[in-house]
Amino acid sequence: MxxxxxxxxxxxxxxxxxxxxxxxxxxxxxxxxxxxxxxxxxxxxxxxxxxxxxxxxxxxxxxxxxxxAGRLLAPIDHEDDAHVLMTGTGLTHLGSAEGRDKMHREAAAAEKQTDSMRMFLEGLEGGKPAPGQVGQQPEWFYKGDGSQLVGPGDALTMPSFAKDGGEEPELAGIYIIGDDGRPYRLGLALANEFSDHVTERHNYLWLAHSKLRQAALGPELLVGDPPAHIEGSSRVLRAGQVIWEKPFLSGEANMSHSLANLEHHHFKYALFRRPGDVHVHFFGTATLSFSDGVTTQEGDVFEIEAAPFTLPARNPLTRAQPADLAVQPL
Incomplete structure (x- = not known):
């Protein structure tokens, strides 16, 4: 087991x-x-x-x-939040066969492919290299430090200026850097890589802004070889009623990149191999309520479940109060 x-x-x-x-x-x-x-x-x-x-x-x-009873915490943390780095990769999941066919048809018909389409297709072709080889690098983004990590049952808080607060059901790799500078994978956690999809849709160059948000982990760290196929459910509840629900797939069998390739292109940077640091790296998803026209509201609850995890990642949505952002000259 x-x-x-x-x-x-x-x-x-x-x-x-x-x-x-x-x-x-x-x-x-x-x-x-x-x-x-x-x-x-x-x-x-x-x-x-x-x-x-x-x-x-x-x-x-x-x-x-x-x-x-609310007595379980996120399955990783550090006494100094600055030593937890939250990052992720996108355009890594295949989605349904219908979705893949649609993307290929659109790519073939387009006179000029978008950067997103080019990156997705390059991942399809080169994201799973042979052992010992280096594959195509993925999209990469930074989410924040450990202060942005939300535990089981805690609220996901969007900034006061956010245009959207939307769920992203996925897996996160949990790592620690040894004294020798080597990354060690502790395991996988169920995750909600919370993002602002309205901001991202406005201009893809705002992806970096849209990803600077909190993220939630389910309470369990899955130890050992990662399952090749993970199938779960993602849902949004409003006033206790499910307003949207959809299955999602993850694991290498459902991805255009291998985990080893995603890990290589993250940890190839020396600044991500600082002894003692903890890394929470989100592997991406192909399933969003936003894509189906759902507009979330404060008080909505995100719920993500997937075997072999036995407990969900469940978090309500709230919005922060505006902050005084004026810079004071000295």
Missing amino acids: TLRLLQHRSGIGERSVIAAQGDAAHFVPGFSTIRALALRAIAGGIGLAQAVEEAGQGGSVDIAAEYA
Whole structure:
């Protein structure tokens, strides 16, 4: 069974790590964060699963009950938010066969392909190189530091100036940089790579602005080899009623890039290999309520579910109050 790791905070603020397999879960003695567990594994030259096994078993725990009680945290963090980098890649997913055929027909008919279309087709052709080879680089964007990372049940807050706050159901790779500067993948998390699609649609050169937003992770870190095929559901609820719902696909079988290729083109930059840093890297999606004409509102709830994760990424939408942005000369 697949190992899943979670971070827990008790009613009195004490933190701990939970290991879950199937329906069974227990506390991991001696560790208060998944990051500390990962650093122990790296220092010992072992994997996370072995580090959990060597730690022994604490008391059993019902993770569904702890989730409902609001005692589960995002499955990665750092005591200094500046040492968590949130980034992502886009135009990485194939979407449905119908969608692919439509894109190809449009590309063939167009006198001049858009930059987005060119990048998508280049990824189709060169995004999954042979082992040891370097493939086509993807679209890349920056989302923010750890202060922008939202945990299970917490609100996703769009800025006061945002034109839209829309969900993006996907997977995120969770990484830590070892003392030797090597990136280590801890696992995958279910994610909502929250974005401003109205701003992006106005002008694609505003993509960078549209991505500077919070993002949410589900509570579980999936350890081990990433599944090639993940199928889940994404929905938007308003006043407790589902106003939009659609299945989404992820995993390499549904992508135009391999994870190894996306990882290479992120970590090839030395500034992303700073020892001790944590990286949350979003792998992209092909499914958006915005594409189906949905306009979200404050109070809407985003809900994303996908096996083998057993708990959802569920977050309400809110808007921040305007801030005083005037720069004060000194």
